[in-house]
Amino acid sequence: MLFNKCNSFQVLVKVHACGVNPVETYMRSGNYSRIPALPYTPGSDVAGVIESIGERVTAFKRGDRVFTSATLSGGYADYAVAEADRVFPLSDKLNFSQGAAIAIPYFTAYRALFIKGHAKAGESVLIHGASGGVGIAACQIARAYGLQVLGTAGTEEGMNIVLRNGAHQAFNHREANYLDKIKEYTKMQGINIIIEMLSNVNLAADLHLLSHAGRVMVVGSRGPIEINPRDAMNKESSIIGVTLFLETEEERRECARAVLDGIEAGWLNPVVGPEYPLQEVAKAHKDIIHSSGARGKMVLLP
Numbered sequence: 001m002l003f004n005k006c007n008s009f010q011v012l013v014k015v016h017a018c019g020v021n022p023v024e025t026y027m028r029s030g031n032y033s034r035i036p037a038l039p040y041t042p043g044s045d046v047a048g049v050i051e052s053i054g055e056r057v058t059a060f061k062r063g064d065r066v067f068t069s070a071t072l073s074g075g076y077a078d079y080a081v082a083e084a085d086r087v088f089p090l091s092d093k094l095n096f097s098q099g100a101a102i103a104i105p106y107f108t109a110y111r112a113l114f115i116k117g118h119a120k121a122g123e124s125v126l127i128h129g130a131s132g133g134v135g136i137a138a139c140q141i142a143r144a145y146g147l148q149v150l151g152t153a154g155t156e157e158g159m160n161i162v163l164r165n166g167a168h169q170a171f172n173h174r175e176a177n178y179l180d181k182i183k184e185y186t187k188m189q190g191i192n193i194i195i196e197m198l199s200n201v202n203l204a205a206d207l208h209l210l211s212h213a214g215r216v217m218v219v220g221s222r223g224p225i226e227i228n229p230r231d232a233m234n235k236e237s238s239i240i241g242v243t244l245f246l247e248t249e250e251e252r253r254e255c256a257r258a259v260l261d262g263i264e265a266g267w268l269n270p271v272v273g274p275e276y277p278l279q280e281v282a283k284a285h286k287d288i289i290h291s292s293g294a295r296g297k298m299v300l301l302p
């Protein structure tokens with residue numbers, strides 16, 4: 001599929017970097033609820049420079065640095081076409097790899113915390129899987145909005161990244177007794193909100209970590225899990241699914257506003273992890289699923 005020009009409300013972006021999201025591997029494997037029509041090129045989170053604009057686009061001009069939250073033609077490419085309302089200005093404070101680490105991670109984190117989770121300043125949040133793209137975004141946002149932030153990672157390096165990006169305390173989810181350590185840390189009061197990256201492993205235990213009326217935000221899951229519904233009854237807790245794909249235009253505008261404000265204010269600073277040349281995308285897809293420890297957002301460089 002060759003895209004080299006755009007229609008009236010679209011822009012053509014010269015891709016300098018593209019974020020890799022786990023969902024792109026699920027889609028490629030064919031085991032996902034949304035299977036795109038073929039031919040298909042993955043990649044939503046492009047950062048680059050506007051090459052050309054459709055005749056009705058007024059917000060951008062050729063040469064502008066931008067990032068996207070979706071593309072029409074796929075971001076794993078040298079050029080990508082996007083609807084202009086999925087394109088945002090990329091601040092000079094951030095490089096292209098950081099630009100490719102913004103949209104899906106930060107929009108998802110914001111959606112989970114506020115649009116679906118109704119988090120409030122002063123509440124506690126556990127980001128269960130805080131060392132990857134969405135987790136670091138959630139740490140930075142939650143800290144900036146005045147929450148008490150706990151995060152988990154599977155390595156020492158990951159825990160340090162989590163601590164440097166807004167968490168008040170970090171725990172290692174590969175340690176046998178880490179759940180006891182979290183309970184001890186919260187003095188048994190329980191956590192108001194859990195942003196869960198691996199629900200098929202953690203959901204049952206999460207219900208024991210919650211406070212009264214706490215909520216688990218199911219952001220990531222790779223299979224089924226058995227839970228005891230009574231654990232939710234006992235605390236009147238909620239299990240809430242999050243799907244960025246279902247956001248409304250109004251919600252997208254709210255997320256974008258918060259993200260652009262965060263960049264301007266300086267607290268939003270994406271952490272880039274492993275970078276791969278575009279030719280090594282197959283390795284990138286293997287590595288993100290069989291990770292030995294995340295340390296920020298994985299990015300492809302064309």
Ligand SMILES: NC(=O)c1ccc[n+]([C@@H]2O[C@H](COP(=O)([O-])OP(=O)(O)OC[C@H]3O[C@@H](n4cnc5c(N)ncnc54)[C@H](OP(=O)(O)O)[C@@H]3O)[C@@H](O)[C@H]2O)c1
Binds near residue numbers: 154218298
């Ligand atoms: N619902 C949505 O709309 C939406 C949007 C974006 C992403 N997601 C999903 O959210 C998840 C995270 O995405 P991402 O982009 O942040 O992926 P990522 O960059 O690959 O990060 C994965 C995270 O999961 C952590 N993890 C690994 N084992 C864990 C365990 N036993 N308990 C808790 N966390 C564990 C990893 O920690 P270590 O590597 O340090 O062990 C890492 O922090 C994925 O499943 C993705 O598909 C959902």
